[in-house]
Amino acid sequence: MTADAVRVPTRAEVPASDTWDLTTLFETDATWEAAFVVWQGEVDRFAQCRGRLGESPAVLLEFLRFETDFERQGDRLGTFAFLKETEDLANSAYQGMKARYLGIAARAGEASSFSRPELLALPPDALARTLADPALAEYKLLLERVVRYRPYTLSDKEERLLALQLESAQTAREVFGQLTNADMKxxxxxxxxxxxxxxxATYASCLEKPDRELRKAAFHTYYAEFADHANTLATTLSGSVKQDVYNAKVRNYGSAREAALFPDQVPLGVYDNLIAAVRANLPAVHKYYGIRQRAMNLPELHFYDTYVPILTEFRKVTPWDDAVELVLESLRPLGEEYTETLAAGLRGRWCDRYENKGKRSGAFSSGCYDSDPFILMNYKPDVLDDVFTLTHEAGHSLHTHSSKRQPYQYANYTIFVAEVASTFNEQLLAKTLMERATSDRERAYYLNKEIDGMRATIVRQTMFAEFEKIIHEQAEANEPLTLESLRQTYRSLLETYLGPGMTLDDEQSLECLRIPHFYGAFYVYKYATGLAAAIALSQKVLNGGPADLAAYLNFLRSGSSQDPLDLLRDAGVDLATPEPVDAALKHFGKLVDELDGLLA
Ligand SMILES: [Zn+2]
Known part of the structure; x- marks a missing residue:
């Protein structure tokens, strides 16, 4: 059956049992409207506390309680509008609903924007007394998270100047976006x-095709366009780096990297450990490329030979109900409470399961404090990756659901820990599939998939992270960032990370000019630490005792009640040491050895 032989149903034709149940949020659009009008009317109440937060802990508490309630109700309204819109992007009624929600949320943001500067302006002794007040205990950490920015906050006049140039400071990033998404052909x-x-998108999908001539043509054609715009792209990247350096400098951070890691309270050592641990384990990565080259029977291995599965895919059909059973079975090591909660959600109405006309593509997990942790899928029974996506999103959903044990203000977890719960579940699914494989070939297929996933998320993102570190340090040392210097830096990293067995095409170093994440620097390392932590934790839960499981489940219930590294340390991985990344890559090495044996 080909894709276009299947008619995609309209939203109205989808059986309710295959959709999420948003009536648990608002019974009807009319009840949403009524709640929205009330919420909208509350915005003006922020003004009552303006200029008064330092008056007494009681006033501050009143403000914080009001703000919390307002945001919580806003989350409910926004979640409903946002999810409704994704059901059918052509339905303008829900676009309007979302726009109205966003309008009021923006107004509320402005109306409450006085709170931060007012808190930061409190004299240190008054602030210390306020934070120590037992009446404010439930908000203490929240307040500390605001005032920890004090050393990096400037005078009102200086802050105003910085605020006025926020938009123009985005020019490098915007030029990059327009050039690469609109103008380049x-x-x-x-x-x-x-x-x-x-x-x-088609370039990425071409790299996964078995036809080598196609991959090669896609690679050279794609990069020819980057070569034609290389000078402009080097200038925008260099401009973005200089802006990062400027922002950090004017706010008195030690470096751009320090400024970027500050919100998560991540010391530079964590970042450096990641790079050191990955570099120490590169021989296993290089060995894998050798295995790939032999198995694919290639005289030379090029970058465009590294994304296609070594073995052709197994045609495996997994209907929805079977996928749910498989996911639940794989998650049994997490205990009954976890799997029963998930089973009720997935067999029930948490998940909007299949594609329909106009539905948003891809998958996500989303919800709020007062809703189920909904999942959007476009599930296709003949796509194995979709089973992985399901357990990934289920991981996010159980994390969200479990974190409701925290009060509202600490229930939302940060990006730094978000991908741990999701990729942890993928680890368990991969293990179950490998155990159940009925042939060496099938097992090798899963191993290859697992290895390529770790390579893309841990090894490649760490190479990106090292590149970001080097070019920011060069800018901080007033060394010019030119097209030549950027390409040279990147090429030397490619040689190190890809190893001596890889034949590097000259265009390969242009890759550093096309990565959108470099315009929001020092972010991608979190992908690597997240997966490394998930692998280390899953190994601990699978091979350890009840205490290891309890620590992990407790992590899922923790929201943002501590800073990310503390949450992970309590869960069982200390990212301040190279050990978790090292353990994850030792696991990678074992998988590589096993694949070698199976393919030999
Ligand atoms: Zn995710």
Whole structure:
């Protein structure tokens, strides 16, 4: 059955049992409207506390309680509008609903914006007394998280100047976005007799195709366009780096990297440990490339040979109900409470399961303090990756659900820990599939998938992280960032991370000019630490005792009640040491050895 032989249903044709049940949030659109009008009317109440937060702990408490209630109700309204819109993006009624929600949320943001500067302006002794007041105990950490920015906050006049240039400071990033998404045209290549227009998405999918000539053509055609714009792209990247350096300098941070790591309270050592641990384990990565080259029977291994599965995919059909059973079975090590909660949600109405006309593509987990942790999927029974996506999103959903044990203000977890719960579940699914494989070939297929996932998330993102570190340090040392210097830095990292067995095409170093994440620097390392922590924790839960499991489940219930590194340390991984990343990569090495044996 080909994709276009299946007619995609309209939203109205989808049986209710296959959809999420948003009536648990608001019974009807009319009840949403009524609640929205009340909420909207509350915005003006923020003004009553303006200029008064330092008056007494009682006034501050009144403000914080009001703000918490206001945000909590806003989350309910926003979640409903946002999820409704994704059901059918062509339905303008819900676009309007979302726009109205966002309008009031923005107004509320402005109306309450006095609170931060007012708190930061309190004299240190008055602030210390306020924070120690037992009446404010439930908000103490929240307040500390505001006032910890004090050393990096400038005078009112200086803050105003910085605020006025916020928009123009985005120019480098915006030029990059417009150039690479709108203006650059990547040309065409021929695939299966058809002429295919190359884009970022089609380039990525071409790299996964078994046809080597296609991969090679896609690679060279794609990068030819980057070569044509290399000078402009080097200038925007250098401009973005200089802006990062400027922002950090004017706010008295030690470096741009220090400024970026500050919100998560992550010391530079964590970042450096990650790079050191990955570098120490690169021989296993290089060995894997050698295995890949032999198994694919290639005279030379190029970058465009590294994304296609070594073995052709197994045609495996997993209907929804079977996928749910498989996911639940794989998660049994997490105990009954976890699997029963998830079973009720997935067999019930947490998940909007299948594609319909106009539905948002991809998958996500989303919800709020007063809703179920809903999941959007476009589940296809013949796509194995979709089973992984399901357990990934289920991991987010159980994390969200469990964190409701915290009071509202500490229930939302940060990005730094978010991908731990999701990729932990993927680890368990991979293990179950490998155990159940009925042939060496099938097992090798899963191993290869697992290895490539770790390589892309831990090794490659760490190489990006090291590149960001080097070019920011160069800018901080007033060394010019030129097209030549950027390419040279990147090429030397490629040589190190890809190893001597890889044949590097000259264009490969242009890759450093096309990564959107470099315009929000020092973010990608979190992908690597997140997966490394998830692997280390899953190994602990699988091989350890009840205390290891209890620590992990407690982590899922913790929301943001501590800073990320403290939460993870209590869960059983200390990212201040190289050990978790090292353990994850030792696991990688074992998988590589096993794959080698199976393919030999
Ligand atoms: Zn995720």
């Amino acid at each position: 990547f040309g065409t290549i021929v695939f299966e007799g058809r002429t295919l227009e190359l884009s970022h």
